[in-house]
Amino acid sequence: MESIQERAIALIYKAGLDNLVRESEINYSRWKNLRHRKARMSTEEMEVLVRLYPSYGLWLATGQVAPEAGQTSPAYDEAHSNLPTPNAG
Numbered sequence: 001m002e003s004i005q006e007r008a009i010a011l012i013y014k015a016g017l018d019n020l021v022r023e024s025e026i027n028y029s030r031w032k033n034l035r036h037r038k039a040r041m042s043t044e045e046m047e048v049l050v051r052l053y054p055s056y057g058l059w060l061a062t063g064q065v066a067p068e069a070g071q072t073s074p075a076y077d078e079a080h081s082n083l084p085t086p087n088a089g
Contacts, residue, residue, distance in 0.1 A: 007060050007073075008041050009034070011049045014074060024048040 012020065012035045020031045026045060033039040050057045058064060058071035065072050072080070 002063060004046075004061065005037070005041055007063065008046065008049055009037070010074060011053055011056065011060065015049070015052055020048065020052075023052055 012031060015023075017028055017031050017035070020026065021028050024045075026048065030039065031045075034041060034045060046060070049060060053060075055070055055072055056074070058066055058069075059073035059076075065076050067076065067080075
């Protein structure tokens with residue numbers, strides 16, 4: 001099972017360092033160090049990630065999803081987007 005840190009790093013990659021710097025008061029080198037596991041995550045960084053990706057909050061904290069409550073994960077969203085769309089025709 002992946003850790004909270006691993007899930008957070010996945011979101012850091014998804015968001016991109018430049019975007020994270022623009023959307024927070026946390027500097028580029030801090031985000032880069034987190035991404036490369038040279039620093040430990042703090043609650044401040046976790047709050048930024050949840051603010052940017054609110055639908056991933058449950059997954060970030062627990063590794064679980066609850067799509068019926070709007071809580072998914074990047075992998076769930078990707079798999080869901082690859083499903084065939086029903087044709088009304």
